[in-house]
Amino acid sequence: MLLERVRRRARKDEGFTLIELLVVVIIIGLLAAIAIPAFLGQRDKANDAAAKSLVRNGATTIEAFFAEGNTYAGANATTLGAIEPNISWVATAASARNDEVQYSGVLATGYTLTSVSDSGTTYNYVKDSTATGSTVQRTCSGGGCSTGTW
Numbered sequence: 001m002l003l004e005r006v007r008r009r010a011r012k013d014e015g016f017t018l019i020e021l022l023v024v025v026i027i028i029g030l031l032a033a034i035a036i037p038a039f040l041g042q043r044d045k046a047n048d049a050a051a052k053s054l055v056r057n058g059a060t061t062i063e064a065f066f067a068e069g070n071t072y073a074g075a076n077a078t079t080l081g082a083i084e085p086n087i088s089w090v091a092t093a094a095s096a097r098n099d100e101v102q103y104s105g106v107l108a109t110g111y112t113l114t115s116v117s118d119s120g121t122t123y124n125y126v127k128d129s130t131a132t133g134s135t136v137q138r139t140c141s142g143g144g145c146s147t148g149t150w
């Protein structure tokens with residue numbers, strides 16, 4: 001008779017109790033609290049990688065320009081855009097979000113490229129060639145830059 005009562009009660013009680021629902025909501029909240037900051041950090045890393053890639057591709061483009069004329073002088077948005085149309089070449093502040101690379105200091109012996117990621121990190125690529133040799137400096141500043149170089 002006792003077993004029969006338990007069986008009847010089990011059939012009547014369908015669904016979840018309030019305590020069970022609260023436990024599930026708390027577990028989901030804890031998982032979200034762990035996952036969201038990790039995701040945001042990865043997004044900033046991806047934005048920084050995109051800006052670095054743009055600057056590297058820009059350097060390759062300017063070097064292709066140099067290979068044609070043996071000088072960096074004359075490199076501008078039009079000539080560089082003809083070599084690499086996927087980069088928007090600008091003479092002012094460049095945003096990696098818009099695939100922009102700022103070119104400046106373009107002389108016969110060198111140039112400077114800059115792009116800013118969405119995380120606020122600025123990436124610079126400076127090449128200076130002289131009769132005695134060539135130097136390249138890759139520097140960064142701002143948000144995701146901890147060492148000053150990349």
